[in-house]
Amino acid sequence: MSRESDARDLLARVARDHGPAVLASSLSAEDMVLADLIGRERLPIEIFMLDTGRLHGDTLDLVGRIEQRYGIAVRMYRPRPQAVNEYIVRFGRDAFYESVDLRKECCGIRKVEPLKRALTGKRAWITGMRREQSALRGDIAIEEFDQTHELMKLNPLADWSETEVWDYIGGYEVPYNPLYDQGYRSIGCAPCTRPVVAGEDARAGRWWWEEQGASECGIHFSPDGKLIREKVL
Ligand code: SF4
Secondary structure, three states, rough: OOOHHHHHHHHHHHHHHOOOOOEEEEOHHHHHHHHHHHHHHHHEEEEEEEEOEEHHHHHHHHHHHHHHHHOOOEEOOOOOHHHHHHHHHOOOOOHOOOOHHHHHHHHHHHHHHHHHHHHHHOEEEEEEOOOOOOOOOOOOOOOEOOOOEEEEEEEEOOOOHHHHHHHHHHHOOOOHHHHHHHHHOOOOEEEHHHHOOOOOOOOEEEOOOOOOOOOOOOOOOOOOOOOOEOOOO
């Protein structure tokens, strides 16, 4: 499978020439493919995840399975407790349902700020984003320069189809989040993710109560919905 060897070669090149490199894993199916490529090749690429404090138990359970299967530690980044407490006291724990601004503020505290810490001092950021996941992701490049964090951003699976991801997972018996078997096609925080129905795009279950198109949290896109980066290839 040439896409697989392309992804493996890219990861090996990034580890060799652009370290320190990190995989930001949400433990999605795509991120599990990347973790498997990194783990089986024993590449010196750190895997980290953002434990927002609102994830499903099924998602968190996967951390131990990665560590056991590949013998590598997944580094956890958590939001600053004071910022979380202030949000809860001022607005309420689930205030993200009330407005886009409050949703973005919650994502800012629980995801964007910890991500910034996780990427500090790194030269390459690897993600599991694919073009087909949503219209907003339709033109992501395999290699980009991320201007916000000022580092290389690699999307080794950008041109993979959903079927190819699941073929890989099935072929190598890679562990995956059991929520996918319940109709989820993109998995984030528990209160902000629902299963999707036939015909919806993969990220339609994220922040589903907001107007169509608001399916990003600010990690990959700016508040106005634009991806801040330059294509390298
Ligand atoms: S996805 Fe929902 S719970 Fe998670 S950080 Fe964003 S608004 Fe908060």
